[in-house]
Amino acid sequence: MSLSTPAGMSRRHFLSHMATGSAMTLGATQFLSHLQANAAEVKRNQKACILVWLGGGAPTIDMWDLKPGSKNGGEFKPISTAGDLQISEHLPNIAKEMDSLSVVRAMSTREADHNRGSYFMHTAYVPNPTVVHPTFGSVVSYELGAKRKELEIPSFVSIGGGGMSPGFLGMSHAPFVVDARGNIQNANMDSVDPARLGNRLEMLATIENGFIGSNRGDIGQAHKDVYGKAVNLMTSQQMAAFKVDQEDAAVKQSYGGHQFGNMMLMARRLVETGVPFVEVRFPGGWDLHNDVFNTLKNQRLPMLDTGIAGLVRDLKARGMLDDTAIICMGEFGRTPRINANVGRDHWAASWSVMVGGAGLNGGVAVGETNQDGDRIVSESYLPGDLWATVSHALRIPLDTVHTSKRGRPMKLANGGQPIKDLIG
Amino acid sequence: MRRARFGLIAALLTVSVGAFWQSNTVVAQTKFTTGSSDPLIEYVNEQIRLGWEDNEVTPSPTADDAEWIRRLYLDLVGHIPPADKVEEFLSDKDEGKRSKLIDQLIDDPDYVRNFTEIWTNVLIGRNTPDRTSRAGLRKFLRESFARNRPWNEVVYDMVAAEGHFEENGAVNFILGQLQGNINSEEYHVEATARLTRIFLGMQVQCTQCHNHPFNEWKQDQFWGFNSFLRQTRRIDHDKYDPKTGQNEDDYSELAFTDFSGPVYYELRNGLVQVAIPNYLGTEIDPGGETNRRQELARLMCHDDAEHTVGKAYVNRMWGHFMGYGFTRPIDDMGPHNPASHPELLDRLTDEFVKSGYDTKQLARWICNTEAYNLTSQFNRNNEIDAPSAGEVPLFSHMYVKTMQAEQLYDSLLVATAAHRSGAGSFDKAEEQRERWLRDFLRIFGGNEEDEPTLFSGSIPQALLMMNGPLVDKATSAEPGSYLNSVLSDSRLRNDPARVRSLFVSALGRNPTASELTRLKKTMATSPTPLAAYQDLYWALLNSNEFIVNH
Incomplete structure (x- = not known):
């Protein structure tokens, strides 16, 4: 019988799940217990990465690598942290978790245009007309997601959009975009009559199977497979991972109780369910050509601070921090020089990225800039080194090579090397 | 069987x-x-x-x-x-x-529209580059295809074009490839690569960084082409918006900028080389009096013996x-x-x-x-013909080819007769189409360079088709829709005739006997007859057979 049963799911299961809308409330508690059961397994060895993307390019000189006493220093003071480094006074909650997090202060990434910089930081490759390189979430989806057979939801989720292209790894590794509230476009089952959907899928199978059997190649089957996955997703218990609203108010509050906090909380729920890569696009731009200090102090930093600190605490409490890498960055840093509008402009020559978790060393400042912050005085690092470090932490072999559509071999993380001070 | x-x-x-x-x-x-x-x-x-x-x-x-x-x-x-x-x-x-x-x-007027869409996507991609006029390029292409202008003249215009991006839409092809800092060596790289790839069918871009691995093309080939474009720059004009108090994008133009002499590039061993404008072996005078893009357009479109x-x-x-x-x-x-x-x-x-x-x-x-004119069905005697x-x-x-996003959208309109319902003006309908396509393309991803035979469907795309507004509307059976016309047509009284009409509309063929038997069985369990036809039409529009061009 080739009815409409989605792969990996019995028809009975499917129907009982869909039987009535009113069963959903009861179902919700089942989802949760199901999730907790999964989480116990996850804790042991499911590696994951959460990328916090600061679109527009954040002024890292005011966040992670302050320059008190320099003309470029700006308004903020550094404070001591739980780690062996100082950070901005406007990140007090993160400061308390800095024993788990580190800062690479010697990023030198040459691309100071938004699009080119985003591409470079996400892929470790500079844009090249011959090929579209996969964003790193797609690489992790390809390497880790494909092996997680129990995962019914996509293995690369982008909360809040962005996340770039899967490039030559193909659309099945594209970022799966949800909005800040976890809404997935066109996957809302509330208005769907399960009996009607069952009929639709049964008729669909009749027509599709006819075409598949008509000797015209693989497209027919490929189409059917994608639909099977989509139905699987619509009806999966793992969809509960997107439902941040199910969390207690107290938990939400521990992440700051704001939009970014909820996005971080969703990221934790997704990782707990087995999603290996989550990208969270910070809600609010960092392209601060004007009025940088007020915007940071009053808007951006308090949100970032509570959201990241909440995540780190929660991961730690759940025993997940040792398996979950966290990176916080944008496409570049911002000019050490403060411009006439009390803003900072694009700057890729010397800037910082925050990174931690998944067994990487915490509490360390890696590399160093000069007194004015406009030059690196230590070894410098490229995005490939960053992603190689993450790959190491996620146990993705560094000698992995992917092949572009034109048959050209592409080294993992553009051949970058793990940053020594962060590993071992 | x-x-x-x-x-x-x-x-x-x-x-x-x-x-x-x-x-x-x-x-x-x-x-x-x-x-x-x-x-x-x-x-x-x-x-x-x-x-x-x-x-x-x-x-x-x-x-x-x-x-x-x-x-x-x-x-x-x-x-x-x-x-x-x-x-x-x-x-x-x-x-x-x-x-x-x-x-x-x-x-047919839709021929013009179809090839305008196809070439717009080939030339600047589905995601319009910053400060490039998609409407301008479309207008240029639409007029070219409508008048059936010779292709070499169309290409000449795009290679040599200068001016305002809406007044002379031909500029948008090169304009879309010029981003970033004009003093950067990268500024003309994308334009060089696209121009040679699309108009000449040559992938010279690998020779940007090294000699071609599989033929005799040397690195200077890329830079020879690149030299032709060095007198080219974009100029972006802003205008002050009193409402926001900020400068906003106004228009852009493709302009001539002085450049003469050779360009310099680096070999892999670090040695610096020079290149002058060179079209497949024909060099031109690199002096300041030469208009390099006009020369390139002439060489490509009129003087190339090949x-x-x-x-x-x-x-x-x-x-x-x-x-x-x-x-x-x-x-x-x-x-x-x-x-x-x-x-x-x-x-x-x-x-x-x-x-x-x-x-x-x-x-x-x-x-x-x-x-x-052959069928897409292969058999034992030609199954080895499998590219x-x-x-x-x-x-x-x-x-078998996969429908492109635009084809799918327009086909859904045809199958649902939404285009004939007369609702709203042409502009409004176009606006609606643009909005849906944007949504659709965001979900599809920019895959305009994939081979047409490749199926790159994704879960969000399936969700959009299954649960999205377009198919929902198509199966709503509201007055004016195709489904409504089938159900209210007194000549189509019996079930098989109606099922047949829906098949012809969506798939352009009749149902087979075995399909009819199976479908009838499912339809019998529907809560209402209307629901049965709606669900059948849903299944037809969502099927693999609908979305492929075979």
Whole structure:
């Protein structure tokens, strides 16, 4: 019988799940217990990465690598942290978790245009007309997601959009975009009559199977497979991972109780369910050509601070921090020089990225800039080194090579090397 | 069993070419014709047949009329045929009806619209680059295709263009590739790569950084082309918006900027080299008086004895209609990548050039060939003709293509008759289409460079089709919709007649007996008769058969 049963799911299961809308409330508690059961397994060895993307390019000189006493220093003071480094006074909650997090202060990434910089930081490759390189979430989806057979939801989720292209790894590794509230476009089952959907899928199978059997190649089957996955997703218990609203108010509050906090909380729920890569696009731009200090102090930093600190605490409490890498960055840093509008402009020559978790060393400042912050005085690092470090932490072999559509071999993380001070 | 099924349909529906499906040996001995008697088409058929004989494959039978008309509509006008056109064509007894329909569709306004969409996507991608006018480029292309301007002149305009991005839409091709800092060595790299790839079918971009690994092209080739573009820059104009108190984007232009002398580039060993403008061996004066882009346009479009621009166009269009070009990829021609049918490609190029780069004539030739008229069903005797498995295409059956986003959208409109409901103005309808396409394309991703035969469907795309507003509207059966017209048509009283109408509308064919039996069983369990038809139509529009062009 080739009815409409989605792969990996019995028809009975499917129907009982869909039987009535009113069963959903009861179902919700089942989802949760199901999730907790999964989480116990996850804790042991499911590696994951959460990328916090600061679109527009954040002024890292005011966040992670302050320059008190320099003309470029700006308004903020550094404070001591739980780690062996100082950070901005406007990140007090993160400061308390800095024993788990580190800062690479010697990023030198040459691309100071938004699009080119985003591409470079996400892929470790500079844009090249011959090929579209996969964003790193797609690489992790390809390497880790494909092996997680129990995962019914996509293995690369982008909360809040962005996340770039899967490039030559193909659309099945594209970022799966949800909005800040976890809404997935066109996957809302509330208005769907399960009996009607069952009929639709049964008729669909009749027509599709006819075409598949008509000797015209693989497209027919490929189409059917994608639909099977989509139905699987619509009806999966793992969809509960997107439902941040199910969390207690107290938990939400521990992440700051704001939009970014909820996005971080969703990221934790997704990782707990087995999603290996989550990208969270910070809600609010960092392209601060004007009025940088007020915007940071009053808007951006308090949100970032509570959201990241909440995540780190929660991961730690759940025993997940040792398996979950966290990176916080944008496409570049911002000019050490403060411009006439009390803003900072694009700057890729010397800037910082925050990174931690998944067994990487915490509490360390890696590399160093000069007194004015406009030059690196230590070894410098490229995005490939960053992603190689993450790959190491996620146990993705560094000698992995992917092949572009034109048959050209592409080294993992553009051949970058793990940053020594962060590993071992 | 499947073959028997389709054979039966062919027997019922095919009139002019009915004799061909019955036996492969008959096919091999009988001259195929769509009704057109152009000697070039004869030549193409012979050349393709030589490939079949050399590789000992027997071609698939001619596609039945239902399969063929759907394909022709999708390829020429960008959407499936409306149900009444299908019925009309199937019942037409004229032996020359295929060639007549080809002529008719080539002169349809949707032909212009279709090729404008296709070329806009090829030239600047589906995600419009910053400060580039998609509307401007479209207008330029629309006028070019509507007047059937010679392709070499269209290319000349785009290569040599200067000016305001809406007043002279031809500038947008190069404009879209110029981003970032004009003083950067990278500034003209993307434009160099795209221009050579799209108009000349040459992938010189690998020689940006090193000599070509598989042919004699040296690194200076890229920089020779690049030199032609060095007098080019974009100028972005802003205007002050009193409402926001900020400067906003106004317009952009493609402008001439002084540049003379050689360009410098680095070899892998660090040695610095120089290059001057060089078009496939023809150098031009690198002095300041030379307008380099005009020179390049002249060399490409008028003085190239090899007609590289024409050849690249022929190869791309053959790929458009057949699913695969004579080379793979279609835009990577050169000594390292020989064509599957080199003599045929050369001859088609010659004839295309002789015709005055007549793009309509080329489309007419290809659609009238035997290969274009074969079914996409393969069989034991030609299953080795499988380019998707890496084989050289022999064109012994049609290759199945995936509908492009625009084709899918416009086909959904046709199948639901939304385009005839008369709701709203043309502009409003276009606006709606743009909005939906944006949504759709965001979900699809920018895959305009994928081969048309590749299915790159994703879960969000399936969700959009299953649960999105367009299919929802299509199956709502509101007055004016196709579903409504079927259900309220007094001539279609019984179930099979209505099911048949829905099949013809969505898939352009009749249901098989076994499909009817199965579907009837499911439909019987529906809460209401209306729900049964709605759900059937949903299934038809969501099916693999709907979304592919076969």
